[in-house]
Amino acid sequence: MSDQKDRVFAPAMNWSQPREGAPDFVKAKLGIKTDEFITFLKENAKPSGWINFEMKQAQDGRYYFELDTWEPKPQANDEDTPF
Numbered sequence: 511m512s513d514q515k516d517r518v519f520a521p522a523m524n525w526s527q528p529r530e531g532a533p534d535f536v537k538a539k540l541g542i543k544t545d546e547f548i549t550f551l552k553e554n555a556k557p558s559g560w561i562n563f564e565m566k567q568a569q570d571g572r573y574y575f576e577l578d579t580w581e582p583k584p585q586a587n588d589e590d591t592p593f
Contacts, residue, residue, distance in 0.1 A: 516579065517576055517577075518554070518576065518577035518579065519574060519575065519576055519577070520547075520550070520563055520574075520575040520576070520577065521543075521546050521547065521550050522542060522543030522544075522545075522546035522547045522550070523540065523541070523542050523543075523547060523575055524540075524541050525538050525539060525540045525541070525573065525575075526538065526539050526541075527539070554577060561577070562577075562578035563575045563576065563577060563578055564576050564578050
């Protein structure tokens with residue numbers, strides 16, 4: 511888990527409840543300000559081209575998106591294993 515100081519929140523992204531009269535399968539609306547978000551994506555994408563977010567719930571009940579900065583620990587190669 512990352513420290514509070516390392517947290518990165520998704521910019522230019524907000525969500526809201528679905529519009530009145532929306533079908534039951536519509537759970538939320540997501541809005542993205544494209545210019546800012548594209549810049550953020552380019553700056554934070556992994557070498558694989560992917561970027562991951564976690565949707566979290568704040569103490570006040572609101573939801574927000576945070577950049578998932580978790581990286582797996584490198585696996586030791588057989589060549590690196592001392593005998």
